Amino acid sequence: SVSTSTTSTEATAVDPGKRLTIGFVNGNTIEFHTCLQKSMQARADSANVDLLVAQSAMDPAKELSNIDDMIAKKVDAVVVQTVNIDALEGGVARANRAGVPIFLTSVAAVDQSKILGAVVTDVKKVGQELGEWIAEDTGDTSADVAVIGGAPGAAADLMNDAFKANLGSHAKVVFDQPALWQRAKAQDVAENLLQAHPKVKYVFVHNEDMALGALAAFKSAGRTDIKIVTNGGSDAGLQAVRNGEFAATVSNTPRSVGEMAIDNVVGLLQKKEGVTKVATVPDMLVTRDNADEAPPYCL
Amino acid sequence: MDVRIELAGVSKSFGGAVALREIDFAVNGGEVHALVGMNGAGKSTLVKILSGALVPDAGEVLIDGAGHGALTPRRARALGVSIVHQHRTLVPQLTVAENMLLGRLPRRAGAVDWRRAHAEAARALAALDVRVPTRAVAGELGPAQQTLVEIAREVATGGKVLVLDEPTASLGGADAATVHDLVRRLSSAGISIVYISHHLDEVLGLADRITVLRDGRRIVTAAGADLDLAGLVRAMTGERISHQRPRRDRAAGETVLEIDALASGARLAELTLTVRAHEVVAVLGPAGDGQSELFDLLSGRRRPSGGRIRVAGADVAAGDVGAALAAGLRCVTGDRLAHGLVPGLTVDENLDLTRRGLRRPWLVRWGRLHRQAAERRSRYGVATIQADPPVSALSGGNQQKVLLAKWLDAPVQACLLEEPTNGVDVAAKADIHQLVDGLADQGTAVLLASADVEEVLRLADRVVVVRAGRVVADLPVEGLSRDALVSLTVGGTAS
Amino acid sequence: MTAISTPQRRAGLVVPPWFLRHAGVLAVLLLIGVFTATSSDVFLTGANLLNVSQQIAVVAVLAAGLTLLMTAGGIDFSLGAIAAVAHGVAAQLIVAGVPDGPAVLVTLALGAAIGLVNGVMVTWFKVTPFVATLATSTALGGAALLIIGGQSVSIGDHLMMIGFGEVLGVIPVSVVIAAAVCVAAALVMRWTAFGRNAFAIGGNESAARLSGIPVVRTKLLLYTLGGLLAALGGVMLVARLGAASPGAGGLHLELTVVAAVVIGGTALHGGSGTMVGTVLGVLLLGVVANSLNLLQINPYYQDVALGAVLAVAAIANHLRGRRT
Amino acid sequence: MTAISTPQRRAGLVVPPWFLRHAGVLAVLLLIGVFTATSSDVFLTGANLLNVSQQIAVVAVLAAGLTLLMTAGGIDFSLGAIAAVAHGVAAQLIVAGVPDGPAVLVTLALGAAIGLVNGVMVTWFKVTPFVATLATSTALGGAALLIIGGQSVSIGDHLMMIGFGEVLGVIPVSVVIAAAVCVAAALVMRWTAFGRNAFAIGGNESAARLSGIPVVRTKLLLYTLGGLLAALGGVMLVARLGAASPGAGGLHLELTVVAAVVIGGTALHGGSGTMVGTVLGVLLLGVVANSLNLLQINPYYQDVALGAVLAVAAIANHLRGRRT
Numbered sequence A: 001s002v003s004t005s006t007t008s009t010e011a012t013a014v015d016p017g018k019r020l021t022i023g024f025v026n027g028n029t030i031e032f033h034t035c036l037q038k039s040m041q042a043r044a045d046s047a048n049v050d051l052l053v054a055q056s057a058m059d060p061a062k063e064l065s066n067i068d069d070m071i072a073k074k075v076d077a078v079v080v081q082t083v084n085i086d087a088l089e090g091g092v093a094r095a096n097r098a099g100v101p102i103f104l105t106s107v108a109a110v111d112q113s114k115i116l117g118a119v120v121t122d123v124k125k126v127g128q129e130l131g132e133w134i135a136e137d138t139g140d141t142s143a144d145v146a147v148i149g150g151a152p153g154a155a156a157d158l159m160n161d162a163f164k165a166n167l168g169s170h171a172k173v174v175f176d177q178p179a180l181w182q183r184a185k186a187q188d189v190a191e192n193l194l195q196a197h198p199k200v201k202y203v204f205v206h207n208e209d210m211a212l213g214a215l216a217a218f219k220s221a222g223r224t225d226i227k228i229v230t231n232g233g234s235d236a237g238l239q240a241v242r243n244g245e246f247a248a249t250v251s252n253t254p255r256s257v258g259e260m261a262i263d264n265v266v267g268l269l270q271k272k273e274g275v276t277k278v279a280t281v282p283d284m285l286v287t288r289d290n291a292d293e294a295p296p297y298c299l
Numbered sequence B: 001m002d003v004r005i006e007l008a009g010v011s012k013s014f015g016g017a018v019a020l021r022e023i024d025f026a027v028n029g030g031e032v033h034a035l036v037g038m039n040g041a042g043k044s045t046l047v048k049i050l051s052g053a054l055v056p057d058a059g060e061v062l063i064d065g066a067g068h069g070a071l072t073p074r075r076a077r078a079l080g081v082s083i084v085h086q087h088r089t090l091v092p093q094l095t096v097a098e099n100m101l102l103g104r105l106p107r108r109a110g111a112v113d114w115r116r117a118h119a120e121a122a123r124a125l126a127a128l129d130v131r132v133p134t135r136a137v138a139g140e141l142g143p144a145q146q147t148l149v150e151i152a153r154e155v156a157t158g159g160k161v162l163v164l165d166e167p168t169a170s171l172g173g174a175d176a177a178t179v180h181d182l183v184r185r186l187s188s189a190g191i192s193i194v195y196i197s198h199h200l201d202e203v204l205g206l207a208d209r210i211t212v213l214r215d216g217r218r219i220v221t222a223a224g225a226d227l228d229l230a231g232l233v234r235a236m237t238g239e240r241i242s243h244q245r246p247r248r249d250r251a252a253g254e255t256v257l258e259i260d261a262l263a264s265g266a267r268l269a270e271l272t273l274t275v276r277a278h279e280v281v282a283v284l285g286p287a288g289d290g291q292s293e294l295f296d297l298l299s300g301r302r303r304p305s306g307g308r309i310r311v312a313g314a315d316v317a318a319g320d321v322g323a324a325l326a327a328g329l330r331c332v333t334g335d336r337l338a339h340g341l342v343p344g345l346t347v348d349e350n351l352d353l354t355r356r357g358l359r360r361p362w363l364v365r366w367g368r369l370h371r372q373a374a375e376r377r378s379r380y381g382v383a384t385i386q387a388d389p390p391v392s393a394l395s396g397g398n399q400q401k402v403l404l405a406k407w408l409d410a411p412v413q414a415c416l417l418e419e420p421t422n423g424v425d426v427a428a429k430a431d432i433h434q435l436v437d438g439l440a441d442q443g444t445a446v447l448l449a450s451a452d453v454e455e456v457l458r459l460a461d462r463v464v465v466v467r468a469g470r471v472v473a474d475l476p477v478e479g480l481s482r483d484a485l486v487s488l489t490v491g492g493t494a495s
Numbered sequence C, D: 001m002t003a004i005s006t007p008q009r010r011a012g013l014v015v016p017p018w019f020l021r022h023a024g025v026l027a028v029l030l031l032i033g034v035f036t037a038t039s040s041d042v043f044l045t046g047a048n049l050l051n052v053s054q055q056i057a058v059v060a061v062l063a064a065g066l067t068l069l070m071t072a073g074g075i076d077f078s079l080g081a082i083a084a085v086a087h088g089v090a091a092q093l094i095v096a097g098v099p100d101g102p103a104v105l106v107t108l109a110l111g112a113a114i115g116l117v118n119g120v121m122v123t124w125f126k127v128t129p130f131v132a133t134l135a136t137s138t139a140l141g142g143a144a145l146l147i148i149g150g151q152s153v154s155i156g157d158h159l160m161m162i163g164f165g166e167v168l169g170v171i172p173v174s175v176v177i178a179a180a181v182c183v184a185a186a187l188v189m190r191w192t193a194f195g196r197n198a199f200a201i202g203g204n205e206s207a208a209r210l211s212g213i214p215v216v217r218t219k220l221l222l223y224t225l226g227g228l229l230a231a232l233g234g235v236m237l238v239a240r241l242g243a244a245s246p247g248a249g250g251l252h253l254e255l256t257v258v259a260a261v262v263i264g265g266t267a268l269h270g271g272s273g274t275m276v277g278t279v280l281g282v283l284l285l286g287v288v289a290n291s292l293n294l295l296q297i298n299p300y301y302q303d304v305a306l307g308a309v310l311a312v313a314a315i316a317n318h319l320r321g322r323r324t
Ligand SMILES: Nc1ncnc2c1ncn2[C@@H]1O[C@H](COP(=O)(O)OP(=O)(O)OP(=O)(O)O)[C@@H](O)[C@H]1O
Pocket: B014, B015, B018, B019, B037, B038, B039, B040, B041, B042, B043, B044, B045, B046, B396, B423, B424
């Protein structure tokens, strides 16, 4: 027999005096996720919250197991940085059935009725800002644009579509290949890009780690003319922007995601006033001019 | 002449069964010392002790006069005693030159000096007049060439005493002659040779001295010139008349098994023979000369290059195991662990395998399986300590009985028995002989491939002698003396 | 049949033989269990134990197929990839409107077909099993992503029965399926000619063939069965996740399955293996993962610990083997 | 010495034996090359070919070690993980201020030490190589993440020489290193007693032991050398990436390496193998990846194509083997 789902939002407020235990199920071991975990840990410590952590290592089945384990430990809420942004149905259902509130980070779109809340990254806006930047930069000259993506998926599609829609009439995407979030792979893809489309002028790389790989490829080919735009806001990325190696990046840092996640989970559990259920990570288009104002990426 | 290596009062037993009793044995420099005896007489055990592979229970091994308590193969080799086993020990993927120099390739400035390696190998081979290209890959050589390369290797490593355990067992006449030449040259070069062979004429032709073993005892050591074939055979077989042929009152029936111009490469040339119901026909020949092919061809493991096999008048599809089984032909291998039994499975299950292969049932009914196996075990006298141990835990003789029970404990049209008493003690041997009699009595056509003359005399109604893959004689056993049969078998290889 | 006294009887103690055989793994399992239970009061709760069993259900189903195959001297390195393909196909079929039952059946048939391809490569073309299935594994890894277009494919409320259903109100359906598969595999290995033939083939292929056992057919069937069970695992995966998604199944699952079977004492070269051992191996890996989580061990250390457990179990197997 | 005429001579055509031996892989390589060259005019440009060689340099270095090891009948499933650990350690040492040279040396020594541990498990504890190195691979995978704390560790301008340096103004240093390693391995396999001993051990271990070949020592050295080369691959990886980063090296690299060596015709059970074959295998995989990229083929098809190429090459190897 399948029991009906009870949505966690119907639960009553948690006593503010109670020490909360929050479970965090992390999805990957790359830099973003590591920083996210660090900032959550720091914010949890200062907010007097116990944070339990589990790692899914990009395996959706492991993610579900981790959520199970968190439920067994009777945490007050589970925060999930998902492996596949749009594939958490099973996990959400499980948490709902067990009556454990579930909170998502870095997602694009969510069904709000089944979760405690979320911190979303406005990937559309990221794509749009970068596209607009290129449109402005090209002016009236036509330009070839390439995309080096992470892995295909709903979020990447949203970002890419917004990017392409805002490129203006002169810039044209001639190359679009994923590099599966791996720096080495991005380097290979960038090298192949240069071979296939030597006239490329702009490259949009879906994160900074991969962008650094692409940069290495361009450098070794002596191509300093290619403008790289990317997404992240890490120290290495900001440094590259300062050096002029990246033309632009968008800062939406795991640090702010992590801090917001802890704050909002606590607030939502205690039903504090003024806590938004689905909050958007603040982002900022960073170029050489404003690089020093960008928020820190990690702790 | 100085004594190179010597066994003094050496005894060895395996699990209570004595393989060697107080053996004294000495090999002089530059002599060919032949070691002969019936199967199981203890020859291999003796030379394993010489070469350090086995440690004697009592007695001593003396090399150049010095005693060696803990002799290991490596140590023996370092002291100049090496052995060429009946099974080859070349590295099949490497070239002849490299196999010759295994573990001691010549080097210059740290690098292998291939030119010198090939030159050295070629020189070593040429010195023995062995014509094998040094660049040939060992695994692709014929058996004779492999034997020659191995002998040359042991000589080249500084072997002063060379033990050759049945070097010609799997060789044809011409190849055997090449080995004989080599042995003569080696001994004239001052190398001592211990030569084991069942080919008595080659022994008589080669040996300076001959030691005869029987049942683990040394019967005689004499100069080769002082012995003749008849005397040697008598020394080997002794006065025993234990293998008395029972009175036969069965008459051969219809022709059941027909082998018609069966050919297989160079080993078997148009072999033709028939076996009738109630008849035991022995194929006899120098070990490995043709009759070892029979198992592969009759069982369907390999496809013959020509000829036909018929059982009860119907052709058996070539190279098809299922067809051979379905035709009622059972082939019992001489190599039970390679092709007969599954060592990891229990005795009872092994006994059930053929039935399962034939009937193809869906389920295994353990109760019935154990009940039937118990009957078979008691019929074949399989003795075990545990209830149903894996076959690998049995003694050799018991494994052999399991093998026979597995294949023959159901009515069969015809069967091939390859060395059916391989590694079996005297009592078990008698049991197995009775089983074979029983098979023939029931009407099975039995083809026996055995190198054991006693066994052939005891079991067979008719003997077919094969040489160089062809039938050279086809005689009824009635009236043949043991010595005559031995001479017939071992007599032709040197001619 | 005389002298049927086993050494254990003589010692006056009745210990089942499987216990002795798997004493090493059992000891490691017990050690970890006791340690975790004393350090975390959650470990021994019914809810947690149910979790563990649910988490290992998919691994157990694949491991059952692999145990049979390895017993016969084969190996299949593509089981994880087949599961990945199957979970994608099932999701796409369901999304395309195919009812659950037929969708599952088609998926299972596909898995069996892929297994058969492996079998054909191994038996007809005589490619080494490891190489053949490494090739299919690579190809299927790509195919799995192609099938779902590299994106998660949600199946909504479908396959709820498999993913979330419960028998008798407590035992998850997935656990029941896994248990049924393992018991069935154990029965096949013990009571059917097919299963026993696998042992004979793994123990001595030449002897098996000469005994008239259909070696090629048995191997083809074994690979097919392996593929079928991997597909079943894939269906369970998609049912549990509620969606097909990139990264599910695949190499990670494959290695877990191989590790579980090997730790369970099934020989890589064939001829011996037990489902009891495999289940213990699967349990061990599941319990280790669970306890590392419960004990809040740094996730990076978890792999280090898992590797260490694997090494210890392998060495324990060897030492036990040497003593007898 | 009589009758030393090889079949090639008799046919009146001088074809080097390695060519015949690797005809299958060469044919597949040529086929793919021609197809790509006709579909993309970039493929045959010098710059692209240099790219390809740079992309496969790390794989080639690891494959060289594995070829030696597999020739002796061993296998190391942890090479990718060792490379991952090494690239992390090198980065952390450099970040900690250790000069490049010593940092690289320490990293190589660590790799060798890890290889030695594998060797000890295999020789002393007699654990099956596959199982032993699967265990270390798992443990090292976690260790690699621990070492870099799960974050990218940038090495700035360090190791530029290895990552981006060029010899004679065109040939990347990494390619030179890989070529040197492969040539050295080929020379070792052909010209040193150590290399020949590896063949003898893989071909007939007991014959090798009886001939006085130090079997255990040779195996230990082979595993150590494998670890060392894997660490060198790790250093090249970090130099090329300019940073150590999670996910570099590891299982994916490992499988590529194993596939390359196996396609190159080195037998899994030992006794035969050539560096020419391995280099061809590495090249084949590199060219396939490059051409799929140049042809803008969906990356998921890349794995499918790779698997297909693996299967075709394996079957071609078999067919060639049957003919002789
Ligand atoms: N490892 C062993 N374990 C038990 N018994 C053994 C072992 N080796 C030999 N025997 C027994 O010792 C006896 C002598 O065997 P050995 O191999 O020396 O005979 P052989 O003269 O070489 O015979 P053949 O001519 O058949 O080779 C035989 O009864 C044999 O069964």
